[in-house]
Amino acid sequence: MIQSFIITGFLGVGKTTMLTNTVKKYFKNKKIAIVVNEFGDIGVDSKILTNVHSEVLEISEGCICCKLAQEFESGVSEIVNKYNPDIIFVETSGASEPFPIFLSLQNLGISIEGIICVVDAKNFDTYKENSTAKYQLGGSNIIILNKVDLVTPAELEEVKKEVIQIKEEYNIKNNLTGETVFNNYMIHYAEQGLVNKEVFEGVYQIDEVIGLAKDYKHLDHTGKDSITQKVAYLKENVRFNDIDQLLSALPKSIYRTKGIVKVTDVPNPIFINYSFGDASYEELPEYKEKSLLIFIGESIADDVKLLSQKFPFLILPQFSINK
Ligand SMILES: Nc1nc2c(ncn2[C@@H]2O[C@H](COP(=O)(O)OP(=O)(O)OP(=O)(O)O)[C@@H](O)[C@H]2O)c(=O)[nH]1
Ligand SMILES: [Mg+2]
Incomplete structure (x- = not known):
């Protein structure tokens, strides 16, 4: 089964940096495909990513979580047929929620190993009230506090506390049972998106999310922000x-x-x-x-x-x- 990771997080937090710095390092012997969706109709991340990874699919002109589910799914299918990757990494736009992407990957029969939310430890205060940023935390099961080089240990602890608070409040709940889905989330630290390999090795127990798929309603988060x-x-x-x-x-x-x-x-x-x-x-x-x-x-x-x-x-x- 093809595995996948979704990398989400607000604008400019370090998602692409993580893909360029970490992924190649830990998956040298695997066939990697990257799907990147950028905010706005012109994308530049793919230009950076193709320097490091050979299979990069760029989906632009919209937010994959709102309008582009079909384009996303057909793009991923094409990549699977042409390239047969071992692992697909999806970088969502900084203004997307990860959960609809999770559902799309699931529709395609791709196993989701983790939904990683990258947090900008230095600038979290500036964007933390943005509703999309909150849903990104709520819809993830791995949280990476990035840019630790730009904060003091005390500031980092403060950010961590706030992140946990938002995570608990916005944690996705199963519509049928009311139980939170990602109980087993983890928090890691990173500089320049460099994380320990164990981030990609956990057993994340997100199978239970499957039950949500049919009831999930996508909230219109773009208008508000x-x-x-x-x-x-x-x-x-x-x-x-x-x-x-x-x-x-x-x-x-x-x-x-x-x-x-x-x-x-x-x-x-x-x-x-x-x-x-x-x-x-x-x-x-x-x-x-x-x-x-x-x-x-x-x-x-x-x-x-x-x-x-x-x-x-x-x-x-x-x-x-x-x-
Ligand atoms: N000092 C410092 N800068 C970082 C770190 N990680 C990323 N950056 C910088 O942050 C900026 C944004 O990084 P990107 O990786 O492009 O962020 P992104 O989340 O992919 O951005 P979008 O795709 O536009 O949402 C770049 O200038 C990076 O060099 C870090 O750990 N420390
Ligand atoms: Mg990016």
């Missing part, structure tokens, strides 16, 4: 420093920015990865398409417009999506 994204293309003559200044000038509402840009003073295109004030960069020699940046946050339309006035090298597509 109003997370939106805006894409900007870049003019040709940008320097690395311009990008740096732009990232330093991002307003609080834009807490996540990703993109791939060519700058005049670095030979290769650069993958920009910004979340909650911290940025990282990686060269991506293979990238041949346009330079673009994706801004993600809450009600950001006006802020992005202001940003494009301040940094005229940003080109915003003329049509405008909802705020």
Whole structure:
């Protein structure tokens, strides 16, 4: 039977980092397939993941947990038929809930070994009130407190306490019995998504969830949180420093920015990865398409417009999506 892990967690917490740093390390002799769904209609994670893993399927233009169940299921079936992987890892978008994905995998006869929720230990306070973030914890059975390098031990303990509280409150319940499903969840720590191998080796006892499938109602979590994204293309003559200044000038509402840009003073295109004030960069020699940046946050339309006035090298597509 094909095994699978679902990796969930809010925007920018370190899901892709975990897939690139941990998965290859522990599953060298296994055939791995990755399915990644990103928030918004343009995905960049797959570009990073294909550097490390050979079979990567990107599902974009929506949230797999709400609208794309069918696309997800047919994509996974295709990967299974073509590649016959031993293990499938699914990275959900930061704005998705994991449970509907669990049900889809189950429909396909794939065994779910674990639903891993990655938590950003440094920025948990900033996003913990987001309802999707709460359902992500509630629908998981492995919790990874990531970015431990950015917090003190005392802060980490505080985050852990809050995570446990939310987990208990939002723990998925069996509709028939009222009992919580994931009683045996575990909490691990990680830096750069590096976890102990035992995270992938537990016996997670999630078979009982099967009973839920027919009654489960998907809650509309996207409307409430109003997370939106805006894409900007870049003019040709940008320097690395311009990008740096732009990232330093991002307003609080834009807490996540990703993109791939060519700058005049670095030979290769650069993958920009910004979340909650911290940025990282990686060269991506293979990238041949346009330079673009994706801004993600809450009600950001006006802020992005202001940003494009301040940094005229940003080109915003003329049509405008909802705020
Ligand atoms: N300091 C520090 N930075 C980290 C750690 N893990 C991830 N990051 C950084 O956090 C940012 C986001 O990481 P990603 O792995 O892209 O996050 P993600 O959860 O896949 O993001 P989305 O797919 O957009 O929701 C990147 O800049 C990473 O380099 C960590 O343990 N410590
Ligand atoms: Mg990602």
